Amino acid sequence: MRITTIFIFLVLVCNGLIAQNGEVVADRLQEFQRIQSPEEKLEYFFASPFRYTESSAYDWLDTINVYLNSAEKINDTTAVLSYKLMQSQLYNDLGDYDKSVAIAKDLHDNFQDLGPRTKEMLLNILDDSYGKLKLYDQQLEIRKQKREEGFTENITFYDVYANIGLYREAMKRFIKEVKPTIADNEAFKLAKFYNQVGDFLRKDNSARTAIKEYKKAEGFLQVYINNTAVQKTEQELLESSLLKAKLEGNIGKCHVMLKEYDEGIPLLERSIEELTDFGDTNQKQQLVENSLYLAEAYLNRKEYEKAKKFLEVEAHDLSIDYRLKKNRLLASYYDRTQNYEDAIVYYKRNQRLRDSLELNESSILKKQLVALVANEEIENSQQLIEEQKSANERIRSEIQAKDERINLVFISLVFTLLGFAGLVYAYLKSIKNQRLIAQQKHIIENSLIEKDSLLKEIHHRVKNNLQMVSSLLSLQTKNTRSKAAIEALEEGKSRVKAMALIHQKLYQNDDLSVIEMQGYIESLINSVQSVYKKGGHNISITIDAEGTELDIDRAIPFGLILNELVSNSFKYAFPESDENGKIYIHLRKNGDQGYFEYTDNGVGLPDDTDERANSSMGIRLINRLVNQLQSKLNIDKTNEGVRFWFNFS
Known part of the structure; x- marks a missing residue:
């Protein structure tokens, strides 16, 4: 990826060197x-x-x-x-x-x-x-x-709330204002959206949760980069490379906050190197932030010379928070290297900055917050006034219409009096009917509760029976010496577990009609990993199915399809090492239309895949399950690894 970034950068620089008339x-x-x-x-x-x-x-x-x-x-x-x-x-x-x-x-x-x-x-x-x-x-x-x-x-107010340190409030407003404006197929906009959500969480000291949002952003960015169907401009290529570099730095900073220095250091170093290649003044703050976090990581690993290198970054034009952070790290560096005189200098600088902050910035921020709330209340008040004016206009129109119908009201009053006796009779009769309806409603509600309990019990028993089948297959495996037979039994056991997991999720849910797929997929992958005990545990798996729900008729085929795909990746995709292995699972359903995508960066499918399809149990099973969903399986072998995808209704 580092070579790719440099190549794109050089191409764009070369393009910038050629004027329209052909001169350099x-x-x-x-x-x-x-x-x-x-x-x-x-x-x-x-x-x-x-x-x-x-x-x-x-x-x-x-x-x-x-x-x-x-x-x-x-x-x-x-x-x-x-x-x-x-x-x-x-x-x-x-x-x-x-x-x-x-x-x-x-x-x-x-x-x-x-x-x-x-x-x-x-x-x-x-x-x-x-x-x-x-x-x-x-x-x-x-x-x-x-x-x-x-x-x-x-x-908009979310950025102002972030600037005064109210990051949770800023995040709520950002999601409310920006998310509805982004379509599900706008992958690059979604990548930038989740990167910003991650920033709010990171600045609110929720590093673990922030990493999840950054990972979502990385997933959408990868979808955008891999989408060769859309021609990208020079500007769009630069922006995607820049966002990738920022995401690596943001994830690295979160790992440092969590004291996971081995994970954070390579990400921060790569981000700094890529951002430096851009040579853009607007990225200076990002570079300084990454450098300070990298210095903190090296200090905690007692690699003082490396830490000092990154502490030499200029931070005088940044916020007080980062100036305080730099002074604190320098003081810690000199303290640990036993240069106590210089350490005291930086401790004193920080104390002066804190005193200045308490005397000036604190009161200023309070005034700005008051101004912000006041402005927002004024906006809301103006909106209420406009709504009230519209309501008054409607009331005037209604009054005028009532005046025009006043004669009809008097006439209708006569007929109302004549019908009053009939209404009294009907009212008494309706009371009796309402009592009967209430009794019947109570009976129906009790029946529904009993039905739900029976359905949950049925799903529970089905799950137990499938687990018993899985146990029988395990016993059979122990009594079988044929390697091929053992593999077949293990595959069968994995498929049975995938179906059992569906019924387990159903009887655990309050709603027996649908299954929440994000949690189901996570549980299914854990189940598959337990079968392949020696493989798959170092693979980075990204699941993007948040908020997607499927009924049992669709969930079971999806579970079996995923079971086959993940099993194949664990068994065949990474024959030598799975240290850098990645799996990406994307599942979305919008109304009656749905989309499923599965990719890994392994060795890919062999050249004779189409010929093996008729003899391979896994491929035939996947194709039949996709046909059951009234769709067609697509396979892409041209890029690194393999990609399966299909639409469904």
């Missing part, structure tokens, strides 16, 4: 200089998120300043506006948020004279810079203005 240019900065119009320069600048790959942000800033000075000398107001916007964004990228805000606020004074695209760029810069400066009340004002200008429909 040095990088994006020189391509930018070749553009004549300031407006086109502006669009090119903001459309190049990886503009610092070849030239640094300082090089860009020097170039923009030259253009800005020339435009100011000839009083070209349109060009001045474009270059100041780029200048503000560059200061933001360099971490000088005060200067970025000062330039942007100067432009904001003439906001109504700007064009729609320029307004949107300006408000985005102010939004980001205010957030970095922790001026959340002013950030929310900018977001309200973005909504008023039509650049966004709703004001």
Whole structure:
């Protein structure tokens, strides 16, 4: 994967070196200089998120300043506006948020004279810079203005809650606001979504749970990368490689938090190496975070020289939390290497930072939180006012309609009086009927409870009978000397266990009609691993079936299909070593349509698979079970390992 990342990076750099007229240019900065119009320069600048790959942000800033000075000398107001916007964004990228805000606020004074695209760029810069400066009340004002200008429909709050340390609340709002906007087939968006959920959990010190979310993100990212049916642009390839590097670093940080240093160190080192290849200023914070966590891991493994190397990272423009972390690690390094004088220096620095934090930042954050809640209450109040206005309009219409029907009401009153006697009679009769209905309902409810108990007992007994069959097969295995017969009996026992597990899940559920497949698949894999005691325990298995439920008619074929596929992977896919083995299981059902996919990165199927299909018990059984689901099995042998998939209804 490391070689693949470098190859993609080199291809993209080479593509960036060729201009449209065929001439070779040095990088994006020189391509930018070749553009004549300031407006086109502006669009090119903001459309190049990886503009610092070849030239640094300082090089860009020097170039923009030259253009800005020339435009100011000839009083070209349109060009001045474009270059100041780029200048503000560059200061933001360099971490000088005060200067970025000062330039942007100067432009904001003439906001109504700007064009729609320029307004949107300006408000985005102010939004980001205010957030970095922790001026959340002013950030929310900018977001309200973005909504008023039509650049966004709703004001989001989850990132502000995260910035003030309320990560659980931020995660709830993020899931509520973002998840409904992503379709089930948008694998890359789902990968970024679960990476962000993992970030919230990691920052809330829930590292173990965060790893699960990051693993989900890795699964969706792999699906996106393996999807050769969709042509990907240069930008999309870069973004997928960047997200992969970030995910490795995030998982590595979680392992360090859990004191699992052997697992975390290689992931962090690989992430740092890949992120460094991008040469992008925007990834600096991620690089610093990874370096500090890697230094912490080496310190705890007493590899002090390696730790010192990663503690030399610049962290002065990061948050106070990371500056505190760096000082704490340096103090620990000097303490452990018996340089107590330097250790005391860093302990004192941390104490001064904490005092400053307690005196200033704590009160500021409280004020920002009050402003946030107040803004949110104002938004809710405005929405309630609008709803109340609509309700008042409806009430007026209803009153007018009632006035028009008043004559009909008087006429109907006469008929109502005549029918009153009949209603009294009907009411008395209905009371008697309701009593009979209540008695019958009680009888039916008791019958249903008894039926559920009987069904659970039936499933329990079926499970016990299947376990007895499995035990008989085990006894037969012990009395059989033929290796082929033993293997056949073990396979039969595994299939019986797969069916028994279905009935076990049913009688354990409150709902006897469906089975929750995520838990069932996990239990099934544990069962298969118990059969193959010498293999399969080092394979990384990713199961993506959360929230999917199937009835027993579909669950049993799926259980037997998975039993065959996992057994085959354990037996044949990794003949030499399963240290780097991976299995990915994906099961989704949306309404009447469903999709199943199974992949492993083993040695793959032999070339004569199609010829063996007629003689192989496993392949024939899988094909029949897929046919039972009214579908057709697809097999992909072109990539590394093997991939099975089919749709079902």
